[in-house]
Amino acid sequence: MSSPIPNTHGSGSQIDEVSAVCVHIFLDITGLINSTEGSAGSADAMLQAPIDSFDIDSLTTMEFIMAVEDEFAVELEESAVNECATIGELANLVRQHRSV
DSSP: OOOEEEOTTTTOOEEEHHHHHHHHHHHHHHTGGGSHHHHHSOHHHHHHSBGGGGOOOHHHHHHHHHHHHHHHTOOOOHHHHHTOOBHHHHHHHHHHHHTO
16 A cells, blocks of 8 residues: 655645656646746645646647556556546556556
């Protein structure tokens, strides 16, 4: 099981490694890592916000999902990924596949 790591974005709560890596990949791929929009929110808020609320196109969304699959060496079913509305839900899906 992943150990919690501090949320370095200000809320003081802790998030697990899978969630933290998913947020980092998302920020890196979308370019939000260098913008005020990406740095202003906490990782917890990003995990709960709908992915489509970040105003990114479908190609960027697919690039994000493929990068997550590569990072964690998992292959996620398209139908399961399509049910994920948030980064947190995608992180949960990755955790499920890693524990199988």
